[in-house]
Amino acid sequence: KRRNLPPGPIPLPLIGNLQSMLLEKPGYECFRRWNKQFGDLYTFWMGNTPYVIVSSYELMKETFIRDGDTYKDKFPQPFNEKFRGGIFGIIETNGHLWNTHRRFALSTLRDFGLGKDLMQEKILIEVEDIFRKYDAQIDKDMEISTILHNAIANVINQTIFGYRFDESNQEEYKKLKHLIEFQENVFTSAKVTVQVFAPKLGKILPGESLEDLMKDWKNSFYDFFNTQIENHRQKIDFDSEESQDYAEAYLKEQKKYEALGDTELFSNKQLSNTCLDLWFAGLSTTNTTANWTICYVMNTPGVLEKIHDELDKVVGSDRLVTTADKNNLPYMNAVINESQRCTNIVPINLFHATTRDTVINGYPVKKGTGVIAQISTVMLDEKVFPEPYKFKPERFIDESGKLIKVDELVPFSIGKRQCPGEGLARMELFLFIANFFNRYQISPSSEGLPSIDKSERVGVFPRKFNAILKKRHV
Ligand code: HEM
Numbered sequence: 493k494r495r496n497l498p499p500g501p502i503p504l505p506l507i508g509n510l511q512s513m514l515l516e517k518p519g520y521e522c523f524r525r526w527n528k529q530f531g532d533l534y535t536f537w538m539g540n541t542p543y544v545i546v547s548s549y550e551l552m553k554e555t556f557i558r559d560g561d562t563y564k565d566k567f568p569q570p571f572n573e574k575f576r577g578g579i580f581g582i583i584e585t586n587g588h589l590w591n592t593h594r595r596f597a598l599s600t601l602r603d604f605g606l607g608k609d610l611m612q613e614k615i616l617i618e619v620e621d622i623f624r625k626y627d628a629q630i631d632k633d634m635e636i637s638t639i640l641h642n643a644i645a646n647v648i649n650q651t652i653f654g655y656r657f658d659e660s661n662q663e664e665y666k667k668l669k670h671l672i673e674f675q676e677n678v679f680t681s682a683k684v685t686v687q688v689f690a691p692k693l694g695k696i697l698p699g700e701s702l703e704d705l706m707k708d709w710k711n712s713f714y715d716f717f718n719t720q721i722e723n724h725r726q727k728i729d730f731d732s733e734e735s736q737d738y739a740e741a742y743l744k745e746q747k748k749y750e751a752l753g754d755t756e757l758f759s760n761k762q763l764s765n766t767c768l769d770l771w772f773a774g775l776s777t778t779n780t781t782a783n784w785t786i787c788y789v790m791n792t793p794g795v796l797e798k799i800h801d802e803l804d805k806v807v808g809s810d811r812l813v814t815t816a817d818k819n820n821l822p823y824m825n826a827v828i829n830e831s832q833r834c835t836n837i838v839p840i841n842l843f844h845a846t847t848r849d850t851v852i853n854g855y856p857v858k859k860g861t862g863v864i865a866q867i868s869t870v871m872l873d874e875k876v877f878p879e880p881y882k883f884k885p886e887r888f889i890d891e892s893g894k895l896i897k898v899d900e901l902v903p904f905s906i907g908k909r910q911c912p913g914e915g916l917a918r919m920e921l922f923l924f925i926a927n928f929f930n931r932y933q934i935s936p937s938s939e940g941l942p943s944i945d946k947s948e949r950v951g952v953f954p955r956k957f958n959a960i961l962k963k964r965h966v
Pocket residue numbers: 582583584594769770771773774775777778781837838841842843865903904905906908909910911912913914916917
């Protein structure tokens with residue numbers, strides 16, 4: 493089976509090369525090594541399945557961008573199909589279903605004011621809310637990450653279902669947070685990773701089966717999404733032009749399609765799964781990045797002072813920082829860029845499949861072969877980012893103090909599947925982080941600095957940490 497594929501590390505029976513990823517946490521170091529050993533293109537085996545790894549920006553441009561249609565499908569994962577009861581949503585679907593729903597999600601996000609003031613207003617309500625919560629504990633040793641998580645959950649839930657998690661529904665929020673943490677802890681363990689990606693080996697491992705582990709968790713999530721959708725269905729006014737949230741917009745679109753006799757494309761199952769995709773993809777990613785940004789800044793001498801210097805020159809008070817300030821805050825943007833690069837949330841990107849027979853770097857690659865744009869190693873390439881494990885925002889600033897655009901900064905991936913939430917995520921990261929540092933001086937709690945060690949788990953997850961905040965403008 494290996495003969496015609498680009499050469500790569502020798503796979504072991506049943507597990508393939510998965511063990512390297514699991515042993516070298518958080519999971520990208522083996523890919524960096526193989527990149528040096530085999531070059532920009534090699535084959536990595538997850539269980540019995542080969543994936544062709546594209547591992548330089550230049551080759552990604554040639555494949556995923558210039559020949560985007562060839563790389564736009566997702567490689568089917570039986571686990572996902574079992575979990576969802578079919579192939580639904582945006583992340584896992586292909587063809588017309590995927591294309592229609594991706595476009596619908598993008599245009600709905602745009603209608604909700606992404607790039608305009610409407611979305612900013614929603615995020616700034618959350619910024620003011622976290623200020624109230626942090627202000628109540630000023631000068632005390634306090635937990636930083638939960639308040640931030642609640643705010644980011646509010647932005648996505650407001651966008652999808654039109655309401656926030658405030659004092660009145662904290663129980664619901666806590667339950668959801670618990671489910672997300674369960675996913676972050678259990679579903680990323682070595683055993684579960686083997687069960688998902690090397691199922692033949694996974695089946696013979698002792699302990700709970702994947703199905704048993706998944707059952708309650710899956711039911712609780714779908715219950716939440718289905719309840720929200722049912723509530724919307726009961727309240728919806730199909731005659732109103734404007735929609736308040738994604739679920740409402742979807743139900744209206746569903747009605748239009750039904751009137752044309754199509755009950756498949758905008759189905760109920762597709763709605764709950766699209767909500768699941770947006771909710772998950774929108775919350776964990778943004779929260780993890782924002783959370784690590786604070787950790788990196790606290791751990792890197794000199795950065796906080798530079799952030800404050802710039803904010804004092806440009807903002808100069810405790811007024812809210814808005815997107816209108818963004819272009820005047822190059823250092824702040826550089827901090828966020830560097831944080832996205834260092835946080836590097838996906839040690840291995842999502843699994844694509846070729847839509848036709850093709851040739852990459854002279855190797856014939858058959859239609860339906862797994863192919864991955866290895867973005868995490870591109871962002872750790874020392875030729876582009878010297879001392880890649882060091883947090884150095886200056887690498888994004890030129891001699892005249894301007895922000896430099898570096899093509900190899902690709903946290904949102906590239907090509908036809910590039911993250912559709914990028915605009916929202918960027919806006920959130922800027923508004924939450926710039927406002928946080930503008931309002932507060934942060935210092936370590938009695939427990940010391942938050943950890944930036946990633947060697948405990950496969951994957952990158954938010955840190956729980958305490959710190960002491962003081963107001964900078966009194
Ligand atoms: C810092 C924040 C975020 C990062 C780093 C991030 C990163 C990514 C990456 C690497 C992919 C995989 C692309 C590929 O298959 O090549 C992706 C896909 C996706 N993201 Fe994000 N994302 C973020 C925030 C968001 C937000 C806020 C949303 C929703 C509002 C979102 C929704 C999605 C969806 C639906 C996909 C699947 C797209 C498709 O398959 O067509 N993401 N994201």
